[in-house]
Every structure is written in structure tokens, then in C-alpha cells.
Amino acid sequence: MFTITTQRAEDGPAIEDLLDTAFGPFRESKVSYRYRAGVAPVASLQLVARDAGDAVVGTIRYWPVLIGHAGKPGLLLGPLAVAGHARSLGIGAALVRRTLDMAAWARHERVLLVGDLAYYQRFGFVPATPHGIVMPGENPARLQALALTPNGLAGLAGPVEPWRWVRGRGGELTARTPLPNGEREGPTPEAWEGEGALYVRHRSKRAIARALTRALRAHPLPVGARVSSPAPIS
Numbered sequence: 001m002f003t004i005t006t007q008r009a010e011d012g013p014a015i016e017d018l019l020d021t022a023f024g025p026f027r028e029s030k031v032s033y034r035y036r037a038g039v040a041p042v043a044s045l046q047l048v049a050r051d052a053g054d055a056v057v058g059t060i061r062y063w064p065v066l067i068g069h070a071g072k073p074g075l076l077l078g079p080l081a082v083a084g085h086a087r088s089l090g091i092g093a094a095l096v097r098r099t100l101d102m103a104a105w106a107r108h109e110r111v112l113l114v115g116d117l118a119y120y121q122r123f124g125f126v127p128a129t130p131h132g133i134v135m136p137g138e139n140p141a142r143l144q145a146l147a148l149t150p151n152g153l154a155g156l157a158g159p160v161e162p163w164r165w166v167r168g169r170g171g172e173l174t175a176r177t178p179l180p181n182g183e184r185e186g187p188t189p190e191a192w193e194g195e196g197a198l199y200v201r202h203r204s205k206r207a208i209a210r211a212l213t214r215a216l217r218a219h220p221l222p223v224g225a226r227v228s229s230p231a232p233i234s
């Protein structure tokens, strides 16, 4: 018997132990960890499986990434791991299916992962390479993709890049820069740079995301730079 719950703050050490056992102590040198460094996981998609004694026996998380030359947002599934003694009970599949449903519900459009197609094709994943998606340094045969919308895998050719929209509080405002090309985003568009941070203000979360994309392209910030907005970006 196992149950699936959202991850609790106190689950952290048990999850790290589980991942160390499943992937080995050098797991953080894997290519996929480049996309996790300095970037927060998608909070709403952190699930764990618990046994009857409430111990964590499975974990799944996702990180946001940017895909292709167009820099389309996507999710990177993983790490996924199930404790050795609890495998082949359907826990891994339950964690994947539940989170993919949640991601689709939250209007995410696509998911990538590095893993065996033999396991992930049951969830609808297909090889990412034919779609032109490249993860530098990774074995192309291990890069898989899933569309969560009808055209979710269109227009993704190019490299996978780390996410650059990191939520956080900014420091003092030192400079103000209009959006590129004088574009106006709606009733109250504003984007400006501070010290090592980019700020965007808008009423709609979707418009904030669009404004950030444009502003970041015009004024690239180092990966992990702080980006602040008055509304959370999901």
C-alpha cells in the first residue's frame, strides 16, 4: 500500500538519500543537473510516494527549461526514483501519470526528460531528436519529449537551455529600460533592469511571462540572475 502526496519540507533528506541510492553519489555531475543548478523546481509538481509507515519510497520533480532557438518554455521531468524494495508496484507510473495530469491542467505545453524510452513510451513520450531538440552533452537517444497540447512539440528545434526566469526579490532600482521595439504589452507594461535583476510589472501573469521573454532576449542576464515580478509566475 502506498499513497501519493505533495512533497513536504521535511521530506528533503529522505529524497536526497533515495536519489543517492538510485543514481549514485555523482548524480549531480549528470548533464541534466546543469538545468537544475540555481533554478527552483516547479513547486506544484513535487510529489512523493509514501509507504504505510509514511516513509518516502518514491519521488518526482520537474524543472523549467527553455527549448530551442525560440526559447519556448517546457518542463524537464526528473529526477524520478523509487526505492529498490518498492519497485514494480506501479509507484513510478503513478508518480509520472499524476504529475503529467497536473502539468497539463496547469497549461504546461511540453515535457522533456533524459531516460529510457523503453520505460517512458508508455506515458506517450517520443524521441526528442526528430523534433530538432538538442541537449548539448547528452546522448540524443536518451532525450525524450511529450506534447501536452496538440502542437506542443512544434517549433522546438535548437538547444535546451537553463531557465532564466527566477523568481525572487530584487534590490535597488538603478536603471530603467523600455521593452524592445517600443512594444506595448497592455494597459500597464513596464520592464526595467536593476543590479543583476530584471523587473517586470503587469497585471496578467501571462503578459509578465511574455514581457520577460522579450526583455531577457534584449538584455540577457546571467543564468540564475534574479527576476522579480509583483505576481508569481507559474
Ligand SMILES: CC(C)(COP(=O)(O)OP(=O)(O)OC[C@H]1O[C@@H](n2cnc3c(N)ncnc32)[C@H](O)[C@@H]1OP(=O)(O)O)[C@@H](O)C(=O)NCCC(=O)NCCS
Residues within 6 Å of the ligand: 022, 023, 078, 080, 081, 082, 083, 086, 087, 088, 089, 090, 091, 092, 093, 094, 114, 115, 116, 118, 119
Ligand atoms: C525507473 C523507476 C523509477 C521505475 O519505478 P517503478 O515504481 O518500479 O515503476 P513501475 O512499477 O511503474 O514500472 C515497473 C516496470 O518498468 C520496468 N522498468 C523500470 N525501469 C525501466 C527501464 N529503464 N527501461 C525499461 N523498463 C523499465 C520494470 O522492469 C517494470 O517492468 P514490469 O512491470 O514488467 O515488472 C525505478 O526503477 C527507479 O527508481 N530506477 C532507478 C532510477 C531511475 O532509473 N530513474 C529513472 C531515470 S530516467
